[in-house]
Amino acid sequence: MPVYHCDRALLPAGMAADVLLHVEEGRIIDIAHGAPPAGAERLAGIVLPGLASLHSHAFQRGMAGLAETRGPTDDTFWTWRQVMYRFLGALTPEDVEAIAAFAYLEMLERGFTRVGEFHYLHHDRDGTPYADIAELAWRIALAAEATGIGLTLLPSLYVHGGFGGAPAHEGQRRFLNGPDRFARLVLAAEKLVRGLPGANLGIAPHSLRAVGPEELRAVLATHPDLPVHIHAAEQLREVEDCLAWSGMRPVEWLLVHAGLDARWCLIHATHLTARESEALARSGATAGLCPITEASLGDGIFDGPRFLDCGGAFGIGSDSNIEITAPGELRQFEYNQRLGTRSRNVTARRAGESTGRMLYARAAAGGARALRIGEGQLAPGAAADFVVLDREAVDLAHLDGDALMDAYIFVAGAAAIREVHVGGRRLVEAGRHVRRGPIEAAYRRTLRRLSGL
């Protein structure tokens, strides 16, 4: 029953000094202030609540950098997707596990305590299901187990290649399941997460391109209690195609037909009208923003001020995992907003609010809501998931209070991370994951084999 004495801790009311965290069986059971009792362990740093990467396609970490050379036509999200299909066409289950383990290790080292794995890669290279329908879901769970990251497994339903039931392309054959196979997959995934401490389950109808209205209705009805994640309105072409198919924009369609509420997380939600933005905010659904990926893929800029002013909840995801950094995602979100609005301190909506703290607190709360793991705060009853920043980091040592959060997000970044604890276990020490050696070695072997070097 450790008691941690935190020099500083980010509590719901703001940054506090001399905080005592009582932890038992992986959960925070009490929070107190003042002098440490005998036997308390000093966390000589700034303790932040755990933060989720609420949207990840772990395997894409292995293709980081491979789509940054210009192709024969104008490059867009859609040409990037072709590169991604070619890359995944070569992956074995062992590759998927090795890449996911390294991605999760990096998430931990760089400030994420949990991942929402939007898992759409299901079958063998020729599209045949593995003997175990959940073979690759199992690999994801093994990667989570090896690294200790909290896992929300989101098996994805992918039926069609485009709006209106268009047939799938060859590059999508590893994703495809009809409703029956998907039901078996979810059952198997449920078993997997039951065996993994701190893990839980959601479902991920991939998008309105890949899932028709009937299929969506069926899967929502079959799993009325699970979180639901869906890609929506990432690209303008997707919006146009959805309009051509249904007369509505993707988020508009979901608002009208899908009954959006707090169990929903809409990934990207980049291209919204003012009405969609307001209605999405009021629905209680979370916007799952992926700022680095949205910049990398040329998606566009989310309308932050309107959504926040309507009380919208958002979390962040590392998505394509081209660069994994929790503070970097938050910084990129705010910078994208500044570029879009030509103003500053956009996420802080009131005078005197620290932008760094607002970014962190909102994303931690939104991530926790979208993955259904509590409030995303340091509070009694919460899982003992937290990040410890180096109090003596050159960019932090001279500051105090919420200003520490501004300096973490905008200046020091992930280099200031010293420890990361998940479920009461210390997984990162002195900035390095405790099992980095073998996980990195396996990842290097996979990259070498895939590149033919």
Place this chain on the structure above:
Amino acid sequence: MPVYHCDRALLPAGMAADVLLHVEEGRIIDIAHGAPPAGAERLAGIVLPGLASLHSHAFQRGMAGLAETRGPTDDTFWTWRQVMYRFLGALTPEDVEAIAAFAYLEMLERGFTRVGEFHYLHHDRDGTPYADIAELAWRIALAAEATGIGLTLLPSLYVHGGFGGAPAHEGQRRFLNGPDRFARLVLAAEKLVRGLPGANLGIAPHSLRAVGPEELRAVLATHPDLPVHIHAAEQLREVEDCLAWSGMRPVEWLLVHAGLDARWCLIHATHLTARESEALARSGATAGLCPITEASLGDGIFDGPRFLDCGGAFGIGSDSNIEITAPGELRQFEYNQRLGTRSRNVTARRAGESTGRMLYARAAAGGARALRIGEGQLAPGAAADFVVLDREAVDLAHLDGDALMDAYIFVAGAAAIREVHVGGRRLVEAGRHVRRGPIEAAYRRTLRRLSGL
């Protein structure tokens, strides 16, 4: 007379294997290929030509993070500037030196070999000139000397508080010089750079806000052979004010009245019409882009495709130094472009071009042109300024050719930097500046004193 054997080196034609760099008295005297001669020193990495941060206000490194809490009104560049004025109001010469030394150390550790210091902080806290008019320029030179970074010192002329000769504010009193004092300052700065290996001089009329037409004409005529740097069109309000004053936009005014050519570097040049963009590109002037600062300050997005398609030259600057990273600036430039155009691989203009290589090569060439230090390439006759990336970095080891540059810029970032050499001296080893200890200690003392902690 060392000979370096480079596993890989980025030559003008692209990434090459087994390159021999012959260095003598701080310059590259020959480049060859093949087996290393006896006594060659192996650089077990990827050797890149030096890259300049062509625009820096070093002292602003000390306020990194202090303007990220929302103020009483809507925050913009202009409210940020108030925070900056308050911060600099407390700086002593010792502070300026300590902050600049740490900023330059970080520039070296994170992939810059040279800095263009746009130096506008001249006088004592009450606006009185120091006994030596170049006191603070001297502190900049000391910081450059202590770290070994290449310095282009750009003393800035600052006369007025706004367009049309508006009086300066109190916050600007440390910047102000009339023509006579500025002439003395430039003379003194000339002496300073003569005493500093590899240093050189330019002039920096601050902006059309701070320098009137007559003053600009006079200073250009007095120094017909020096590089000229000027802030232009960073903010929309600046464009509007310039229109109100002159009937022209800032870059338009400079094109018409100032005779832009290859000796000019226009800092930011964010808000351009298509005609300005094309004319600026064809003028031979360099666009001095500061992507992280331009995002941080909410300036806006430069029109990259048009400028590049007209053959425009650009370099990059770390400007406010809120975050110092050479690959991060290039990545931010490309990402800003992707967000603005909703497409990908914008800086690479032709099929098959590596975006990472194009970003690096163009910025190195543009930075060298703007600071007048050669071509920004590894070539005989160039200064022996180079950056060595870790060939075994997890994101690089499985790649080869120009793809290494994509992975450096978009994935690995500055963490892959192993050595940095300037003028033939190895200043960074194993990712750490050889004099980090005392320079960091002095910086910490300064920050502590300024924060009152």
